[in-house]
Amino acid sequence: MKQILIFVLFAALLCWLMFSPIYKHVLIVRQAVLQQEVDYLLEIGASGGYGYISSAMQEQSRQRLAGFGMRPEDISYELVSTNGQSASNPYDPLPRGTGISLTMSYPYEQLFEIDRLIGLTPPLPSDRMKAFGMKMSEYVP
Template identity: 70%
Template structure:
């Protein structure tokens, strides 16, 4: 009985040690992709040509994220400006010097369930990883 218990505990610990780094790697890559996409959208949206981030840009962003294996419908976008003006309207772009803010979030999708093997509580299923950025608009009317 004692040897069976030791075997089960050893097997669980061994599984966690083998597979936990893989899940951590997936987490790091997803966070990096999310931040890279945030930076790219801000660079394009705050350029002198646009001054906004509209739904077409968001749709293109979703397709780029899908190419990395993320579920596009699960990505949430929060777009705002630092002065209260609308930051998503192509008819009224943000003037030069206004801050364009973008926060993107994506669920963890049970990446931490393997931590239960060693007694750690996984991240809540409603938690999301986030990427944030702000860039000053360069649009001149």
């Protein structure tokens, strides 16, 4: 009986050691892709030609992230400007010197369920990974 228990515990530990790095790699890649997308949207949206990040830009971003295996409907965008104006209105771009801050988030999608094998508690289903960035608008009317 003792040998069976040791075998089961060893098998669980072996599974965790084999598969945990793969899931951690997926997490790291998703976080990096989110941050890269935030930086890209801010670079384009705060440029002299735009001064906003429209819903069409956000939809294009969703499609790019879908290419990395993310579900587009689960990606959320939070846009805020430093002067209180809407940062997503293409008909009223933010003037030069106004900050645009963008926060994107995506759920963890049970990436940490295998950690239960060694007694770690995974994040809640409502928890989300986030990427944040801020850039000053360069738009001059």
